[in-house]
Amino acid sequence: MTVSVQYPDSPSFSVTAVYAANNVDERRELWKNLVDTQALLSLNLSSWIIGGDFNEITHCAEHSETTFNQITPHMIELSACFEDLEVRDLRYHGPRFTWTNKQPDDPVAKNLDRILVNEHWLQAFPLCQAYFSAPIISDHSPGLVKLDCGKQVAGSKPFKFFNYLVRHPDFRSTIEAGWEISPEDSWTLSSLSKKQKLLKKFLKSLNKDNFSDIQKRVRETALLLQDLQVNSLTNPSESSFQAKRTCRDKLSFLKTIEEFFFHQKSIIKWLQLGDQNTGFFHKIAKARNFYNAIHSLLDLQGVVVSTPQEVGNLAVCHFKAILRPPLTAVTPHLLPLVQFFTVYHCSEDMRLTLAKISSMRL
Known part of the structure; x- marks a missing residue:
């Protein structure tokens, strides 16, 4: 019915x-x-x-x-x-x-x-x-x-790495520049996190300067190519043909980036649909974003939380409970106590020797 x-x-x-x-x-x-x-x-x-x-x-x-x-x-x-x-x-x-x-x-x-x-x-x-x-x-x-569940106040927007960025010629140099000016190398996770956060700024700038509003860029480049094609037919010359060829290559590159963009957002396996099917991918991406949006969570006590702050706090508490190691009691002055009962102590030169990085000797 x-x-x-x-x-x-x-x-x-x-x-x-x-x-x-x-x-x-x-x-x-x-x-x-x-x-x-x-x-x-x-x-x-x-x-x-x-x-x-x-x-x-x-x-x-x-x-x-x-x-x-x-x-x-x-x-x-x-x-x-x-x-x-x-x-x-x-x-x-x-x-x-x-x-x-x-x-x-x-x-x-x-x-x-x-x-x-x-x-x-x-x-x-x-x-x-x-x-x-x-x-x-x-x-x-x-x-x-x-029909209407109430609109939430947007929280912080998560960073998304777009796979098409690796196709840009300046991708590697951008990563190297961001990595070099970040804090010096160390083996701590906090240092790695700082480097990654700094790299986000470089990647966002690379995406914004070259691929932001990708659909508009494709349309503008297609219109420019039409003008250049007309110009090459009206005034055929080496420069007009070279400009047309450069614009055509740019349009092909931008169309590929556009397809990769919608392909990644849709997160689907496409086998036979691969010929600039941005309309199809746009529909799938919109449906998945709608379906995957988190509006509320239910905690272990059966209480429903719905605000972004409450949802975030509940998620953090959940992962802390399953990932954080149990806290152990800290014994005060433990190091002096151990040194007191230890008879033998390494000299400073021996300590430095033990801390050296081993090298291969032929």
């Missing part, structure tokens, strides 16, 4: 409720009907959300049994349907699985219930979230969509 929803002072959207049958053939017919419905109502041009019981999973991780490790043709058919519709799972909170067979002797749980949205939905409702709650008397978890 598909309906159109309109709220005052809010963008309209379409909702499709799904209840898939247990029979494989009937489910296959439903997948086809969804594609036909999208084409008939032009749902790919507006905000669209699909929710309900699909009675099928798309990945082995959506099955509770660890022995279930095979992708079936039915799973592939459902995934292909989602790709045709260009819809993806809405970010949600709640249990890992949404259905259980309620059999104590042979318990099985699966992720059969989904809430899917398209790209226009992400643009219209960038702060929405889904919630799956306790099933109560049913064997399925009910899903609730909250």
Whole structure:
């Protein structure tokens, strides 16, 4: 069932409720009907959300049994349907699985219930979230969509290293310059951290000066190439042909950088789609950024924190608990005590000899 929803002072959207049958053939017919419905109502041009019981999973991780490790043709058919519709799972909170067979002797749980949205939905409702709650008397978890979860105050922006920077001719010299002016070498992690923080400034400058707003740079270079091509046809000369060739090489280089940029942001494996498919990668990157955004965390006491500061403090406490070694009591004046009970002491010359770096002697 598909309906159109309109709220005052809010963008309209379409909702499709799904209840898939247990029979494989009937489910296959439903997948086809969804594609036909999208084409008939032009749902790919507006905000669209699909929710309900699909009675099928798309990945082995959506099955509770660890022995279930095979992708079936039915799973592939459902995934292909989602790709045709260009819809993806809405970010949600709640249990890992949404259905259980309620059999104590042979318990099985699966992720059969989904809430899917398209790209226009992400643009219209960038702060929405889904919630799956306790099933109560049913064997399925009910899903609730909250359209506006409140916008968070942005915290510090994390540094991202773009792989395309290594393709710039000045990349190596930039790294060497940043490394040389940083604090002198030492074996401490704090010194390494200082060097890396200083290198970020050099890498950011390299990216800003050469690749910032890469799409605009590609458009401007393409327009410049058109002008140079017309000029070379109007006034053919060695200089006009050389300028056209240089601009063409620059445009090819910038297009490659643009594709690497969207490829890295999308974080997908692309095999046959590799011919300047920036539009496709842009859609995937936008969907992944929306899905991976952290709006809240649940601590061990069951308390939900939602502000950036609380989320950050909880993350720091978590990793300190699992990574930091246990604190031990420090014995005061331990070194003088050890020296008092030690009879033999190395001379200063012997200590320096022991501290020397060994060398290879032929």
